[in-house]
Amino acid sequence: MASDKTQELYRLLLEKGYPTEFCREVAYKYMNTDYTAIRMIGYLYRITNPRIEDLVDEMLAILSDRDAIMKKKEMEQAQSVINDVYRNGL
Numbered sequence: 001m002a003s004d005k006t007q008e009l010y011r012l013l014l015e016k017g018y019p020t021e022f023c024r025e026v027a028y029k030y031m032n033t034d035y036t037a038i039r040m041i042g043y044l045y046r047i048t049n050p051r052i053e054d055l056v057d058e059m060l061a062i063l064s065d066r067d068a069i070m071k072k073k074e075m076e077q078a079q080s081v082i083n084d085v086y087r088n089g090l
Contacts, residue, residue, distance in 0.1 A: 002028055005037035012044055018052065026059060036062050 002010075010027035014020065031037045039062045044050070050058070 002032065003034055003037065005034045005041065006032050009037040009041050009044075012041060016044065016049065018055070022052065026055070030059055030063065033066075036066060039065075 006027050009031055010023055013023035031040045043058050
């Protein structure tokens with residue numbers, strides 16, 4: 001089941017007049033976490049009527065940011081394990 005924010009994003013995209021299939025893809029396939037949906041909702045409230053190309057560009061930027069955050073967290077976790085090995089040995 002999709003989160004409330006994902007469903008809100010879907011409804012907002014439809015209200016803005018984007019094609020149904022496009023709205024479904026964006027909301028349920030790509031912006032399907034609260035973090036990504038909230039970011040896209042914020043974009044849609046700031047930018048009145050973005051072209052589809054601009055919307056897709058923003059979607060890709062949001063996904064890129066999310067991936068960078070996830071990689072950073074993974075690296076921090078790995079560094080924590082390495083530091084623990086240095087301090088306490090195997």
